Amino acid sequence: MRRFGRTMVTAALAVAVVGGTAGWASGDSQSAVTGPPPGSAAWRADTVGGRPLPDPARTAPREMARFFAGLDAAARQALVRSHPLVVGNLDGAPLPLRYEANRLAVAATGEARYASLGAPDRQILAFDPRGRGQVAEVFGDLEHAAHVSVVVPGSDNDATNHDARRKPATGPAGMARALRAAAGDGTAVVAWTGYTTPVGVGLDAADGRLAEAGAVRLARLTEGLDAVGAPDPVLFCHSYGSVVCGLAARHTDATDIVAFGSPGMRADTAADLHTGARVWAARGPSDWIADVPNVEFAGIGHGADPTSADFGARRVPAADVQGHTGYFTPGTQSLAAFAAIANGELR
Structure with missing residues (x-):
């Protein structure tokens, strides 16, 4: 009974922190775009x-x-x-x-x-204008690459802001460009804004409904890469995108799964992901995601912290990362490690 009480208190704290000072109303509920293309x-x-x-x-x-x-x-x-x-x-x-x-x-x-x-120079791998829009873009030569990485972004991303102006090396396209530049020409990177992401801070960001729909689409993407002869990918999963990757892990042929700025992967340990991929995790010292309690109760919250020792992921150095979106900033320890993982040099 005492343990149940502690769980209830922790769950209530999770709701309060994830909701933020503006409450649940600060997030708009989204309907996941699923099924075959229009x-x-x-x-x-x-x-x-x-x-x-x-x-x-x-x-x-x-x-x-x-x-x-x-x-x-x-x-x-x-x-x-x-x-x-x-x-x-x-x-x-x-x-x-x-x-x-x-x-x-x-x-x-x-x-x-x-x-x-x-534009003629864009390599758009997928485009779906339904809802807020979904898009996947390739950076590099996916047909002949020795290595392939997929960037899976978190909340507030869609086809309209996939490549919007923001801080350098942030956003789906910005992260993919930075990783490609660091990894070199032998690596192709897919910026995959291919699922309906949560908007703002609300129930969508705290539960797994959109992540479950996204996981199906992510698994299909990796199956498609395999079908055209591309190398098995590395998945770089940011924030809510790491929830998607956690749910998709057992259904992909990824060689590595990297969770960063993660609220949890809907698993207690890396072994619970049931994947043969190497699992990595990173969190910068000023990333606000550290304030989100790592619980899952009644469908709210995403479980254990992937950077905790008990989770069992390999740690990626991130001591010089600024904020929640600075993991791909040129010159950071995290980007150097990400490039080495993408190229199969860090195991």
Whole structure:
């Protein structure tokens, strides 16, 4: 009974801290964007060479890769022109086709907030304008890279601010650019704003509902990378993104999972993630995430602190990291370690 009382007090404290002084109203409840890409109904109704097209909702990435391998260049281009939103989001489809399809899809929206994503030099791996918008962008040569990393961001990220102006080396695209610059040309980095993130500080940030939906999409992404012959990835998981990675861990082929600025991974220990990946954790001395109690009660909170000794993750040096978003700042110990992990040099 005494233990239950302590748990209730801790849970109440978690709610108070995560809620902040503005309370739960400071966060807007979000509906997770899930399922096949927009335009899938028209895709399913179409044919190529008299054959039906594979269902985006049911076809595994490896099967999708085999389907495209059996098409000639003209048939592929016809599908890109007719169904850009579908082709651009098909895990297992050839990477150049996805980049081309997403340029067309961005242009077709006619929305100024997405216009920069359609620039010729951008390699947009996925683009979905539903809701607040989702996007994945590649930095480097994903087709020929010796190593691949995926940056999984936390709250308040979407297609409109994926590459917004903020402090250098922060935000999904900023972190990916910084990691690519530090790791070198042999590493490609995917900035994956590919799930519906929480907005503000509220129940969405304190529970796992959006993370559960995001984990399914992250696992699918890694399956798609494998289907096109990319190396097994390293996952760099920031803040609420580490909750997503924790739930997806057992369903990915990641070689390493790095949690930083993490409120928890919905696991008591690294072993509870049930992954063969090496698990790493970092937290800077001034990161406010340290003030969030590491509990999980009645669905609220995300569990143990990944940087604690009991959790059992490998520690990443972060003594010179400033704040909650400074982990990729050039010159920091954390970025140097991240680059070494990305290149398979730190084990």
